[in-house]
Amino acid sequence: GAVVSQHPSRVICKSGTSVKIECRSLDFQATTMFWYRQFPKKSLMLMATSNEGSKATYEQGVEKDKFLINHASLTLSTLTVTSAHPEDSSFYICSAREYSSGANVLTFGAGSRLTVL
Amino acid sequence: QKEVEQNSGPLSVPEGAIASLNCTYSDRVSQSFFWYRQYSGKSPELIMSIYSNGDKEDGRFTAQLNKASQYVSLLIRDSQPSDSATYLCAVIDVNQAGTALIFGKGTTLSVSS
Numbered sequence: 001g002a003v004v005s006q007h008p009s010r011v012i013c014k015s016g017t018s019v020k021i022e023c024r025s026l027d028f029q030a031t032t033m034f035w036y037r038q039f040p041k042k043s044l045m046l047m048a049t050s051n052e053g054s055k056a057t058y059e060q061g062v063e064k065d066k067f068l069i070n071h072a073s074l075t076l077s078t079l080t081v082t083s084a085h086p087e088d089s090s091f092y093i094c095s096a097r098e099y100s101s102g103a104n105v106l107t108f109g110a111g112s113r114l115t116v117l
Numbered sequence: 118q119k120e121v122e123q124n125s126g127p128l129s130v131p132e133g134a135i136a137s138l139n140c141t142y143s144d145r146v147s148q149s150f151f152w153y154r155q156y157s158g159k160s161p162e163l164i165m166s167i168y169s170n171g172d173k174e175d176g177r178f179t180a181q182l183n184k185a186s187q188y189v190s191l192l193i194r195d196s197q198p199s200d201s202a203t204y205l206c207a208v209i210d211v212n213q214a215g216t217a218l219i220f221g222k223g224t225t226l227s228v229s230s
Contacts, residue, residue, distance in 0.1 A: 032216075034218070036220075043205065043220045043221060043222040044205070044220045045220075046210075046218075046219065049217055093161075095218070097216075105151075105163060106218055108160040108161055108162070109160060110160050111159070111160040113158075
C-alpha cells in the first residue's frame with residue numbers, strides 16, 4: 001500500500017530557531033499533500049494544502065510567513081516553522097493521496113512532534 | 118469550511134460489548150465519509166470509508182450513513198481492549214486547492230477487560 005514517510009519524528013528546538021519537517025511519498029507520486037497540526041487532546045486541524053510546483057494554499061488563520069511550505073517534487077513536501085515559539089509546540093502530520101488505486105483515501109505520515117523551549 | 122461534530126466522550130464499554138460512535142456534519146453536499154482510529158502519540162489510520170446511504174460492514178466494524186440526517190456512525194462489535202483509542206470522523210472538503218479531509222474532534226473509546 002501507499003506509504004508516506006515523515007521526518008523527523010521528534011524535534012526539540014530553542015525559541016527563535018527554524019525547524020524543517022519533511023514529508024515523502026515513498027512508492028507513489030503525490031501532486032497534492034496536506035499538512036495538519038494537532039494540539040494535545042484536540043483534533044487534527046488542516047493548515048495548508050501543498051501542490052507540486054505551485055504555492056501552497058493556507059487555511060484561514062494560518063500564517064503563511066511562519067509556516068513555509070515547499071512542494072518541489074512529486075514525492076516531497078516540506079514544512080518549515082520559522083522563528084518557532086513555545087506556542088508552536090504541536091504534533092504536525094502530513095498526508096497524501098494515492099490515486100492509482102482509485103480510492104479517495106489519504107495516507108498519513110507518522111507525524112512530527114515539535115517542542116519549542 | 119465544513120464542520121464535523123463528535124461527542125468527545127470518553128465512551129466506556131466492557132469487553133465484548135458493542136461500541137457506538139456518532140458523527141454529524143454541516144455540509145449537505147458532502148459525499149465521502151471516513152472513520153479513522155488514532156492511538157495516543159500516533160497518526161490516524163483509516164478504518165472505514167463510506168459513500169452511500171446505508172450500512173457498510175468490514176469485520177467487526179460497521180459504518181452507517183444517513184445523508185438526509187447528515188449523520189454517520191461507526192459500530193464496533195465484540196469490542197476489545199485494543200480498540201481503546203480516539204476515533205475520528207472525517208469528511209471530504211473540496212476547495213480550489215484540492216480535496217482535503219476535515220476532522221471532527223474525535224471520540225475517545227475505552228474498552229475495559
